[in-house]
Amino acid sequence: MMVDSSMTETAKASQRAGPSYAGWIGKLVNSPLYAATIGLVANSRMARLGLLLAIPLIWIIGLHIGPIYQMARISVMDNYPPSAEGAVYTLDNYRLFFREPLYFMPFLRSIIFAVCVTATTLIVVYPVAYYVAKVVKPENRTRALLLLLTPFWAGELIRTFSVIMFLANRGAVNVFLREIGLIDRPIILLYNYFSLSFGVIYLISLFMLLPLYSAIEKIPTSLVDAAADLGAGPWQRFRRVILPLSKDGIISGCSLVYLTSIGVFAAPLLLGGPNSTIFPEIIASLFHGSSDKWPEGAAFSMLMLAVSLSTVGLFMRVVGGRSVKLM
Amino acid sequence: MRSYFSDIPKTALQASYWLFVIYLLLPLALMMAISFKDANFVAFPIDKWTLKWYAQVLQDRQFLEACLYSIFIALMTTLFATIVGVWIALLISTEGMIARSVIFALACLPAVVPGLINAISMRIFIRVLDIPTGTGAIILGHTVHAVPFVVIMVLTRLRSMPNNLVDAARDLGADSFVAFMRVTLPYLAPALAGGMVFCVLTSIDDFVRTFFLGGYQTTLPMLIFAKVQGGMSPEINAMATLVLIVTAAIGLYAEHLTRRSRTR
Amino acid sequence: MRDFTQTRRSTLKMLAAGTGILAAPSIVRPAMAQSKVVNITTYDKFVPQSFIDQFQKDTGIEVRIRLTDDQGKQYNLLAAEGNAPSTDIVTVTGHRLSQFITSNLLSPLDTGRIGNWNKLAPAYAGAPQLTIDGKTYGVPLLAGFEGLVRNTDYTKASDSWEIMFDEEYKELTSYIVSDFLSIVMRYQGSDGDYVTYEGKDAIAQEATNKARDYLIAQKGQVRKYYDAGSEVQQMFVNEDIYVAQAWSGPAAKLIMDGHPIELSIPKEGTYGFLYSFNVVNNAPNAEAAYTFLNAIMASPEIGAAMTRQSGFASAFAGVDTVLDEKERAAMTLPDEQMQRIQFFSSKNRKMKNDMIDKATAEVKAG
Numbered sequence: 020m021m022v023d024s025s026m027t028e029t030a031k032a033s034q035r036a037g038p039s040y041a042g043w044i045g046k047l048v049n050s051p052l053y054a055a056t057i058g059l060v061a062n063s064r065m066a067r068l069g070l071l072l073a074i075p076l077i078w079i080i081g082l083h084i085g086p087i088y089q090m091a092r093i094s095v096m097d098n099y100p101p102s103a104e105g106a107v108y109t110l111d112n113y114r115l116f117f118r119e120p121l122y123f124m125p126f127l128r129s130i131i132f133a134v135c136v137t138a139t140t141l142i143v144v145y146p147v148a149y150y151v152a153k154v155v156k157p158e159n160r161t162r163a164l165l166l167l168l169t170p171f172w173a174g175e176l177i178r179t180f181s182v183i184m185f186l187a188n189r190g191a192v193n194v195f196l197r198e199i200g201l202i203d204r205p206i207i208l209l210y211n212y213f214s215l216s217f218g219v220i221y222l223i224s225l226f227m228l229l230p231l232y233s234a235i236e237k238i239p240t241s242l243v244d245a246a247a248d249l250g251a252g253p254w255q256r257f258r259r260v261i262l263p264l265s266k267d268g269i270i271s272g273c274s275l276v277y278l279t280s281i282g283v284f285a286a287p288l289l290l291g292g293p294n295s296t297i298f299p300e301i302i303a304s305l306f307h308g309s310s311d312k313w314p315e316g317a318a319f320s321m322l323m324l325a326v327s328l329s330t331v332g333l334f335m336r337v338v339g340g341r342s343v344k345l346m
Numbered sequence: 347m348r349s350y351f352s353d354i355p356k357t358a359l360q361a362s363y364w365l366f367v368i369y370l371l372l373p374l375a376l377m378m379a380i381s382f383k384d385a386n387f388v389a390f391p392i393d394k395w396t397l398k399w400y401a402q403v404l405q406d407r408q409f410l411e412a413c414l415y416s417i418f419i420a421l422m423t424t425l426f427a428t429i430v431g432v433w434i435a436l437l438i439s440t441e442g443m444i445a446r447s448v449i450f451a452l453a454c455l456p457a458v459v460p461g462l463i464n465a466i467s468m469r470i471f472i473r474v475l476d477i478p479t480g481t482g483a484i485i486l487g488h489t490v491h492a493v494p495f496v497v498i499m500v501l502t503r504l505r506s507m508p509n510n511l512v513d514a515a516r517d518l519g520a521d522s523f524v525a526f527m528r529v530t531l532p533y534l535a536p537a538l539a540g541g542m543v544f545c546v547l548t549s550i551d552d553f554v555r556t557f558f559l560g561g562y563q564t565t566l567p568m569l570i571f572a573k574v575q576g577g578m579s580p581e582i583n584a585m586a587t588l589v590l591i592v593t594a595a596i597g598l599y600a601e602h603l604t605r606r607s608r609t610r
Numbered sequence: 611m612r613d614f615t616q617t618r619r620s621t622l623k624m625l626a627a628g629t630g631i632l633a634a635p636s637i638v639r640p641a642m643a644q645s646k647v648v649n650i651t652t653y654d655k656f657v658p659q660s661f662i663d664q665f666q667k668d669t670g671i672e673v674r675i676r677l678t679d680d681q682g683k684q685y686n687l688l689a690a691e692g693n694a695p696s697t698d699i700v701t702v703t704g705h706r707l708s709q710f711i712t713s714n715l716l717s718p719l720d721t722g723r724i725g726n727w728n729k730l731a732p733a734y735a736g737a738p739q740l741t742i743d744g745k746t747y748g749v750p751l752l753a754g755f756e757g758l759v760r761n762t763d764y765t766k767a768s769d770s771w772e773i774m775f776d777e778e779y780k781e782l783t784s785y786i787v788s789d790f791l792s793i794v795m796r797y798q799g800s801d802g803d804y805v806t807y808e809g810k811d812a813i814a815q816e817a818t819n820k821a822r823d824y825l826i827a828q829k830g831q832v833r834k835y836y837d838a839g840s841e842v843q844q845m846f847v848n849e850d851i852y853v854a855q856a857w858s859g860p861a862a863k864l865i866m867d868g869h870p871i872e873l874s875i876p877k878e879g880t881y882g883f884l885y886s887f888n889v890v891n892n893a894p895n896a897e898a899a900y901t902f903l904n905a906i907m908a909s910p911e912i913g914a915a916m917t918r919q920s921g922f923a924s925a926f927a928g929v930d931t932v933l934d935e936k937e938r939a940a941m942t943l944p945d946e947q948m949q950r951i952q953f954f955s956s957k958n959r960k961m962k963n964d965m966i967d968k969a970t971a972e973v974k975a976g
Contacts, residue, residue: 083452
């Protein structure tokens with residue numbers, strides 16, 4: 020019904036001039052209001068550019084830089100909240116990081132950890148994304164994706180606790196192994212790098228899955244077929260055709276996972292052991308601790324921000340090469 | 347259909363998928379099983395079973411209100427973040443735009459900052475601007491955090507979009523708005539769907555920003571964190587199980603609808 | 611420049627207000643439905659719903675609760691809000707009180723405005739740890755201490771903190787680093803609360819370093835450093851640890867629930883602290899806050915509700931009579947052990963906080 024009526028309308032409109040469209044767009048485009056507003060903008064190059072620029076710039080300057088600017092300001096104060104005499108500005112908080120070897124290890128650990136998690140996630144998730152995007156029949160794809168997606172709705176805290184209950188000394192794995200008589204003393208699985216990686220990948224693998232899926236899904240099957248016709252074996256087809264064509268997805272997925280895993284502190288706090296303290300925990304403890312260390316915490320976050328953004332930039336340049344003009 | 351995919355180890359791919367599904371689902375399924383445990387702390391094995399936690403949760407007005415409130419915030423966040431995110435992605439992908447890498451880096455900024463720092467800086471920022479805390483501030487905070495995810499997802503897809511698609515539409519007389527609605531947007535659909543999933547997930551799961559920006563209405567994560575503080579009880583598992591069942595049902599129903607519309 | 615900020619400000623304000631208006635009224639309660647409100651930031655179930663309903667009916671003051679799960683967040687929120695706080699009453703632990711006060715976030719209590727002040731248990735009415743420069747801060751709610759907690763199925767009784775470093779429990783212990791540093795200092799014969807170290811930086815630093823180095827050397831004993839009570843509870847339930855330093859509340863809750871757990875105070879002694887409701891500096895509804903504080907002290911049921919939720923002993927008189935046998939037993943220790951509790955002081959806090967925080971970071975990184 021709906022379709023029919025709009026069809027006749029657009030048919031009438033097409034007698035007047037210009038192209039015609041079905042559905043609500045047709046109605047919209049033909050209304051006089053449209054010509055006066057969107058149409059005006061859409062047909063003028065300058066107005067279009069202005070509009071394209073306006074919202075993002077206001078948003079980014081106002082809401083992305085604004086809050087960070089507040090943090091940057093605090094990071095050069097000697098005290099926050101500033102004392103009654105007014106704030107004294109200093110670079111000491113930054114110097115502290117370089118002066119104290121104490122902070123360097125967790126910092127390095129954080130970066131190495133994030134790189135390892137990113138690489139592992141990529142290796143684990145790539146075949147999964149590939150399977151869903153190319154092997155599963157198109158009509159079953161959404162279902163296959165849903166199955167992967169649903170667990171993420173349980174919330175980070177519950178999922179973290181479910182990892183704890185899975186790996187603990189009296190957790191599911193150990194209870195099961197003891198029941199079938201394989202072990203009589205629990206295997207230590209929790210509160211070490213294993214549980215930390217297990218948990219963090221458990222929490223953020225979706226950030227790898229969706230970009231990869233979206234990139235692999237659009238690779239034309241015909242291209243791969245053509246490569247096969249030319250005699251390329253499975254490995255060669257993967258290396259020469261599929262991998263390069265899914266590069267965009269790899270870059271996005273890795274950036275998302277890397278950026279997220281370098282900033283997590285709730286999960287490491289719950290899943291890590293005594294030897295796996297990472298940098299965000301240090302930053303959090305500067306804010307949460309009982310002495311007032313906001314300026315130090317702010318300075319350390321700024322450092323982390325700079326390093327994580329520049330590593331992602333570097334990564335994009337190296338992996339993306341010339342074809343990616345973004346970074 | 348002729349396909350050479352057959353000799354790519356398909357079974358291996360299939361196995362990797364199912365192993366991954368087990369990895370994602372098993373710990374959670376066991377956690378859900380504990381929601382039927384008759385004890386005040388979560389633990390294995392489950393010796394006594396009960397439905398009392400469900401009875402308690404379903405009668406808990408605070409829980410139901412918190413769910414609705416969280417969903418509302420997540421939907422608003424998704425709406426705004428998708429619009430802004432697509433907009434920024436379009437700007438970055440515009441040919442000849444200067445300082446694209448700088449804009450991109452700045453667009454990603456909120457995703458990089460640890461949640462706590464982001465929340466505190468946002469709170470100070472909002473105070474400086476005199477914006478009241480409450481629902482509006484929470485949505486603003488969540489949106490700022492969600493935008494980078496949309497930008498990255500959309501950019502991935504935009505980069506591979508054939509330029510001639512839009513040109514063809516323009517040649518046929520469509521103005522740029524129509525070309526965007528009819529060509530660009532449909533092409534972006536999978537990336538948009540992914541980006542929206544990220545928006546909803548990051549928003550509905552956010553605790554720390556909500557705590558700093560919110561008023562006195564409790565969201566679901568706030569309620570769960572507060573409950574965990576008093577000890578991890580199967581009641582919390584029951585809450586999570588209910589949330590999972592409802593979202594899975596919505597997902598399946600939506601899939602069913604799209605499937606029907608496709609076959610019609 | 612000024613114009614620019616102004617427009618930016620109003621644009622953002624409109625943006626925020628706009629999203630607020632979009633909120634369906636059924637989902638979002640109007641922010642200012644009642645002119646008289648009191649805003650409280652506290653833990654889940656600390657204030658029973660039945661009490662809130664009654665209080666609202668009696669006084670016409672709307673009670674709005676913001677749930678928190680940790681002291682750090684509460685402090686950060688107040689600090690970020692500066693001189694325009696959105697909350698009237700906060701729930702502060704003894705560890706944190708000085709931090710809130712030095713940052714000028716709390717206002718001293720005018721006990722004259724609280725008619726029921728005499729309903730406090732006598733021990734807490736003029737508690738020195740809540741008295742700073744002759745002013746009283748906060749209504750004491752709960753009293754807790756840092757206890758030695760052990761699994762009675764797998765460990766032998768010990769009257770010393772030594773058990774935490776027993777080879778037999780290698781990788782089976784856990785503690786909160788900052789709290790345990792103070793206890794180790796005490797164990798080593800130093801002053802873990804720094805009261806006697808005022809002006810003696812070098813001695814204090816030496817004592818701190820000694821405790822720090824010992825903990826780093828004994829790192830192999832530790833399964834995990836934890837932060838929240840729920841973590842240590844879960845580690846005991848899961849048998850990931852057999853011995854731990856823990857706050858009395860979370861441990862008492864395990865005991866109430868029938869787990870094989872014992873809570874004790876070793877001979878070297880330990881530290882105690884109070885939870886208190888504090889009125890925030892520049893509180894928007896100070897008048898209502900006082901009405902509320904007065905009302906909660908009138909009934910032992912509130913004290914009992916807080917005790918059941920947290921496992922800590924109540925500071926209100928008469929709560930014992932409301933609790934049942936099991937609940938009382940979980941919180942009762944022999945008098946001889948209770949004598950070993952030294953409450954955290956309010957003196958020389960800056961030195962203590964600075965040195966302990968630094969040493970904590972070093973233990974974790976070391």
